Amino acid sequence: MFLSLRGVTKRFGSLVAVDHVDLDLTEGEFVCFLGPSGCGKTTLLRLIAGLETLDDGEVLLEGTDLAGLPARKRNFGVVFQSYSLFPNMTVAKNVAYGLECRKWPEAKIEARVAEMLELVHLSRDAGKYPHELSGGMQQRVALARALAPEPAVLLLDEPLSALDAKVRESLRGEISELQKRLGITTIMVTHDQDEAMEMADRIVALNRGRIEQVGSAEELYWDPATRFVGEFIGRINMLSSPDLCAGLDTTAGETVLAIRPEHIVVADGGAHSGTVRNVAFLGNTMRLGVEAGGQDLEIEVHGRRRRMQVGDTVSFDLPADRVRRLAASSP
Amino acid sequence: MTVSRTSRLPDSDRVFGVATVMATILLLVTFVLIPLWAILKNSFVTPDGGIGFGNFIHYFADARFVTIVGNTFEVGISVTLTTLALAYGFAYAVQRTAMPFRNVLRIVALLPIFSPSLVQALGLQFLLGRNGFVNRTFGTEIDIYGFWGIFISDLVYAFPHAFLILSTALAVADARLYESADSLGAGAWRIFRTVTLPATRYGLASAAFVVFTIVITDFGNAVVIGGNYSVLAVEIYNQVSGQANFSMGAVIGVLLLLPAALAVIGEKWIARRQFASLTAQSIPLVVQPNRARDAAWFVYSVVVALAILSLVAIVIYASFVRLWPYNLSFSLRHYQFDVQNGIQPLWTSIYVALLTAVLSVFFVTGAAYVNHAFPMRASRILYFLAILPAAVPGMVLGLGYILAFNTPGQPVYWIYDTILIIALCNVYHYHAQGFLLATTNIKQISSTFDEASATLGATKLRTVWRVTLPMIWPTVLAVGVFFFMRAMVTLSAVIFLITPSTQLAAVSVLYLDDRGALNQAAAFAVCIMATVVAFLIITQLALRLAGIRGVSLVR
Numbered sequence: 001m002f003l004s005l006r007g008v009t010k011r012f013g014s015l016v017a018v019d020h021v022d023l024d025l026t027e028g029e030f031v032c033f034l035g036p037s038g039c040g041k042t043t044l045l046r047l048i049a050g051l052e053t054l055d056d057g058e059v060l061l062e063g064t065d066l067a068g069l070p071a072r073k074r075n076f077g078v079v080f081q082s083y084s085l086f087p088n089m090t091v092a093k094n095v096a097y098g099l100e101c102r103k104w105p106e107a108k109i110e111a112r113v114a115e116m117l118e119l120v121h122l123s124r125d126a127g128k129y130p131h132e133l134s135g136g137m138q139q140r141v142a143l144a145r146a147l148a149p150e151p152a153v154l155l156l157d158e159p160l161s162a163l164d165a166k167v168r169e170s171l172r173g174e175i176s177e178l179q180k181r182l183g184i185t186t187i188m189v190t191h192d193q194d195e196a197m198e199m200a201d202r203i204v205a206l207n208r209g210r211i212e213q214v215g216s217a218e219e220l221y222w223d224p225a226t227r228f229v230g231e232f233i234g235r236i237n238m239l240s241s242p243d244l245c246a247g248l249d250t251t252a253g254e255t256v257l258a259i260r261p262e263h264i265v266v267a268d269g270g271a272h273s274g275t276v277r278n279v280a281f282l283g284n285t286m287r288l289g290v291e292a293g294g295q296d297l298e299i300e301v302h303g304r305r306r307r308m309q310v311g312d313t314v315s316f317d318l319p320a321d322r323v324r325r326l327a328a329s330s331p
Numbered sequence: 332m333t334v335s336r337t338s339r340l341p342d343s344d345r346v347f348g349v350a351t352v353m354a355t356i357l358l359l360v361t362f363v364l365i366p367l368w369a370i371l372k373n374s375f376v377t378p379d380g381g382i383g384f385g386n387f388i389h390y391f392a393d394a395r396f397v398t399i400v401g402n403t404f405e406v407g408i409s410v411t412l413t414t415l416a417l418a419y420g421f422a423y424a425v426q427r428t429a430m431p432f433r434n435v436l437r438i439v440a441l442l443p444i445f446s447p448s449l450v451q452a453l454g455l456q457f458l459l460g461r462n463g464f465v466n467r468t469f470g471t472e473i474d475i476y477g478f479w480g481i482f483i484s485d486l487v488y489a490f491p492h493a494f495l496i497l498s499t500a501l502a503v504a505d506a507r508l509y510e511s512a513d514s515l516g517a518g519a520w521r522i523f524r525t526v527t528l529p530a531t532r533y534g535l536a537s538a539a540f541v542v543f544t545i546v547i548t549d550f551g552n553a554v555v556i557g558g559n560y561s562v563l564a565v566e567i568y569n570q571v572s573g574q575a576n577f578s579m580g581a582v583i584g585v586l587l588l589l590p591a592a593l594a595v596i597g598e599k600w601i602a603r604r605q606f607a608s609l610t611a612q613s614i615p616l617v618v619q620p621n622r623a624r625d626a627a628w629f630v631y632s633v634v635v636a637l638a639i640l641s642l643v644a645i646v647i648y649a650s651f652v653r654l655w656p657y658n659l660s661f662s663l664r665h666y667q668f669d670v671q672n673g674i675q676p677l678w679t680s681i682y683v684a685l686l687t688a689v690l691s692v693f694f695v696t697g698a699a700y701v702n703h704a705f706p707m708r709a710s711r712i713l714y715f716l717a718i719l720p721a722a723v724p725g726m727v728l729g730l731g732y733i734l735a736f737n738t739p740g741q742p743v744y745w746i747y748d749t750i751l752i753i754a755l756c757n758v759y760h761y762h763a764q765g766f767l768l769a770t771t772n773i774k775q776i777s778s779t780f781d782e783a784s785a786t787l788g789a790t791k792l793r794t795v796w797r798v799t800l801p802m803i804w805p806t807v808l809a810v811g812v813f814f815f816m817r818a819m820v821t822l823s824a825v826i827f828l829i830t831p832s833t834q835l836a837a838v839s840v841l842y843l844d845d846r847g848a849l850n851q852a853a854a855f856a857v858c859i860m861a862t863v864v865a866f867l868i869i870t871q872l873a874l875r876l877a878g879i880r881g882v883s884l885v886r
Contacts, residue, residue: 051782070342071785078786084779088801097797098787142783149788 002027002185003048003153007057010043010209017043019209020057028183030176032190032200036232040209041189042157048187049155050074061152072101077146081158083138085130091117091141092126098149116144119178136167143175147182154179156188160195172199193233197221205229227256227326235298236260236324243293244272244318254328261287261300263322270315276308290314344791348705352713355698359716361743362759366731367723370588373581373734386582395561400586403563406478407547407590410485414542415535417486418493421635424628426501427527429620431629437498439636442643444491445863447820447837449551450856451484453844454642456556457649457853462656464645476558484552487639489545493538500534501527504616519624536601540594548587548724550823551837555844563587567726568826577734584727592722643860650853665854672834677858679750680819680836686754687818688811691765694758695814696807699769700799704781704791721763725824728760733827748830760824761817765810772806773799805879812870819863 003025010018018040025031033041046052048059050071059066066074077098085094092113099109117123120140130138139159146154159175160168176199179186190196196203197217205212205220205228213225224230227238239245239257262285274292288299288308299316308314377385390396421440425433443451458464459475466473475483504527512522550564557565563583571580649655653662668674702713720728736747746752780802784794800807822837829838836859843852 049786051785068342070344071782072344072788072790073342074786075788076786078783080779080783082777082779084777084783086780086783086798086801088798097784097789101788101790101793145787155786 001025001060002029002062004060004063005044005048005057006060008044008047008054008059009056010040010047010052011055016209018047021209021211023204023211023214025185025187027185030179030186030188030199030201032188032196032203033206034190034193034196034203034232035206037191039206041191041206043209044206045155045157045187045189048153049076049078051078075149075151076153076155077149077151078155079139079142079146079157079159081162083130083135083142083162085138085141085145087130090127090129091122091133094130094141095145095148098145102149112148116148119147120144120174134167135163136171139163139171140174143178147178147184152185154184154186156186158189158191161190161192168195175199197233205232207232224258224324224326227258227328230258230324230326234260235300237264237297239295239318239323241293241295244295244297255325256328257323258326259318259323261298262302263319264297264299265317265319266299266301266314267317268315270317272318273313273315276310276312276314278310279308281307288314290316292316347791348701348707351697351701352705352707352709355694355701356709356713356716358694359698359713359719359759359762362755363716363720363723363728363762366728366735367588367719369734370581370584370727370731373578374585376578378578386578390579390582396566399561399563399566402478402560403547406481406485406553406562407543410482410489410546411539411543413482414486414489414493415497415539417635418490418538419497419531419535420628421490421632422494422497422501423527424632426498427504427616427618428625428628429618430625430632436632436636439640440494441491442639443488445816445820446643446856446860447551447822447840448485448488448549449555449822449837449841449844450646450860451487451642452480452552452555453840453849453852453856454646455480455484456844456849457645457655458641464656467656476556477560480556480558481553481560481562484556484642485546485549487642488549488552489542490639492545493542496538496541497531497534500531500537504530506614506616509616533601537598540598544591544594544724547590548726548823550726550826551841554841564724564726564823567730571730571733571827577730580730581734584730587724588722588727591724595722646853647857649850650857652850655850655853665850666858668851668854672831672839674858676834676839677836677855677862679833680859681862683750683753683757683833683835684815684818686750687757688815690754690758691761691814692807692811695762695765696769696803696810698762699766699773700795703770703773704795717766718763720759720761723760725760725821726826729756729824729827732756748833750833753825753828753833753835754818756824756828757814757818757821760821761814765813768813769803769806769810773803776802805874808870808874812867815866816863819859819866 001024005021005023008018008021009016021044023031033044035041043052047054050066050069050073054067061074071078085091086097089097095113095116096109099112104112113126114123117126120143122137122140122144125133125137125141130141133141139162143159156175160171163171172195175188188196188199200217202214202216203220204214207226207228213220213229215223220229220233224233224236230236236258237260239259245257272292274290274297276288277291277296278289280287280289284302286301286305286308288301290297290299299314374386375382375384377383377389379385421436424430425437425440455475456463459466459473459480461474463473463475465471508526508530509522512526517525547562548564550568553562553565554568563586567580567583567587570576570583650665651661651663652659653664698713698717702710702717732752735741736743736752738744746755776799780798781794784798785791789797820837822841825835826838826841829835836855840852840855840859843849843855
């Protein structure tokens with residue numbers, strides 16, 4: 001394994017921010033840590049970067065324990081949410097900083113800086129100061145600065161969340177492309193499921209300091225392992241009513257049955273029926289709030305149909321192969 | 332699992348951190364804790380070699396001594412209450428009314444900060460002394476020497492300190508509270524009592540403690556104008572400098588240390604109970620013009636400002652007349668300084684002030700940085716020692732330096748009788764203020780710059796040099812300016828440390844006044860004020876030229 005986490009644990013007082021996390025990354029992989037704020041994803045990234053010290057466990061790079069190595073000796077490139085470009089240095093000086101720390105010869109530094117700025121399309125802004133650049137440009141400089149010293153791993157801490165929606169979209173593509181081109185092992189922290197699903201090879205869903213599930217975007221969406229993953233990625237209905245669960249296997253104890261709104265099939269003469277409580281028309285889809293069997297359900301209907309009205313009765317099926325059995329998440 | 336952590340090799344950053352923290356603590360122990368220890372030791376060691384309260388019992392049996400202690404508290408409490416009332420009104424007028432010339436009035440109120448504490452008493456002598464302006468003009472026989480002399484001159488001396496704190500407290504307010512009170516039908520007085528006053532409670536308490544400490548430990552004004560009305564600060568000087576009675580000096584030192592320490596602890600205690608009065612949703616209060624109210628406050632402020640100004644102006648005036656009060660024709664002869672060491676003490680003062688400023692930049696901002704950048708167990712000790720000097724009156728620290736360092740064979744004995752000991756005493760006398768100023772500013776700089784630098788492979792030393800310093804240098808400069816100003820005007824801490832070859836300007840004013848050479852004393856005082864003001868203006872101009880704005884140098 002290229003990068004391995006073994007029982008990584010971090011406590012802040014009585015709070016366990018990261019709780020025995022095990023994870024393996026292969027070289028060149030793009031992994032996203034996804035979870036709500038406070039789930040420990042940023043702390044986990046900072047532990048890998050060496051910006052926090054482990055309370056327990058180990059971080060291994062190609063089998064070598066990194067415990068004794070402070071951040072500056074790990075050769076990991078880090079991009080922060082707040083850009084954190086040095087305000088007193090020009091763009092070129094910022095990018096050169098890591099190379100100067102490594103005592104590269106001057107000519108090599110100059111060539112590398114030019115190459116990196118070329119890579120992020122900022123060659124013309126080499127002499128500018130950070131405050132003269134837009135947020136998106138600053139983050140590209142930060143990216144160039146982190147990549148310049150040829151780091152073993154690239155760590156991105158919510159790199160896009162301080163940016164406008166438009167800039168965010170275009171930078172998503174740019175980062176993905178850069179990562180593929182350089183083949184650099186990358187970990188990105190985000191709370192934005194779209195971002196994670198679009199960019200990552202694998203997503204690590206985190207909740208309360210623990211890994212809930214690791215897998216590709218498809219795996220997490222189609223086969224969520226836990227209730228947390230199901231609810232955090234996309235929308236999902238928990239089936240609690242005995243009426244609705246009838247005919248489904250309800251044996252196992254600490255689990256819950258669930259189905260995504262688009263998997264509920266609206267059909268005349270369906271096995272179940274309910275009353276429409278609200279209707280949201282969203283163009284190609286229509287989202288219905290339905291009360292059935294004593295619980296609320298969300299149903300998504302596609303294509304052109306007759307507009308439903310509040311108070312209408314709707315009948316539907318819950319296809320057994322679409323119903324997921326989810327493990328209860330850590331409370 | 333934890334084996335990996337314990338086997339960690341010593342990293343150069345860790346070594347750097349531990350080394351700088353330890354060095355800072357060593358300096359603080361040497362120049363704060365050891366002198367304080369020397370004072371305590373001397374106060375509890377009785378002449379027969381025993382240890383106990385013998386000295387205290389001995390001196391408190393003396394009725395004169397008890398009177399002096401009583402006098403000190405009488406002056407302290409009365410000046411504190413009066414200063415608070417007057418400065419609160421002045422700060423209110425400046426911050427909460429639309430009266431004209433607010434900026435000019437503000438600067439006038441700050442004037443006493445730029446001069447040694449004895450200059451107010453000097454001005455009072457010219458104004459109300461036996462041969463003062465008033466007595467000669469109106470034929471009255473006012474005797475200003477004594478309680479009232481100390482009262483007025485310390486009132487003026489402490490005024491700007493209280494004004495600065497109260498002005499900050501009154502600067503911000505939530506308009507919504509005022510609008511609510513107004514719409515509920517509260518009158519102006521009720522609004523003041525129920526909204527304004529409660530919001531500034533902390534500022535008031537803080538100002539009270541600061542003023543009380545300043546007054547009971549002030550030496551300059553009391554020695555010049557106290558007459559037969561003795562206070563502890565003068566008594567300690569007489570006992571030590573006059574009679575070399577170190578044990579009594581130490582006893583008085585402890586007596587001054589106690590209330591000052593209690594005041595500082597009280598202030599910190601209140602600060603912790605203060606909740607933020609402003610939140611992100613607050614709407615800043617915008618002062619609306621109100622002719623009657625503005626006019627009334629304007630009159631009040633002008634009267635206060637004129638009173639302060641008159642004490643400064645008459646000193647300047649007296650320095651330019653041939654012989655006060657008999658011959659008032661213009662003359663520059665007092666600026667020839669053909670007495671004593673001539674103008675040399677002024678130069679010595681400037682050397683000392685520059686040395687103090689340079690040392691403070693390294694030691695004080697250094698301490699603040701180290702405390703911030705290398706959190707470790709010892710950091711708490713460092714922080715405590717760094718703000719401990721706030722509770723130590725200057726005279727006590729100065730006396731501590733004599734007691735601790737005036738012993739041949741001491742590792743730092745060589746600094747004795749040099750300007751270095753004076754500069755060091757200044758640095759550690761005002762250490763707490765400088766340290767807190769620097770800490771506040773360093774904290775405002777996001778820690779991600781440090782982290783970004785570290786992940787790029789930089790050592791802490793490189794980060795400090797390339798990233799941190801370029802960002803905090805205005806703060807470093809402000810700390811330097813603060814220490815320069817304090818060093819130019821301080822009298823109490825250094826009075827015990829000067830020698831004929833290291834005499835300072837503020838002390839010259841004192842000696843000249845003592846000899847009755849009032850005009851020359853005035854001229855020397857004017858030189859000190861001019862130096863401080865010129866230094867401020869030059870620094871401010873240099874900042875402007877460097878394109879830096881919004882750095883306030885007067886704190």
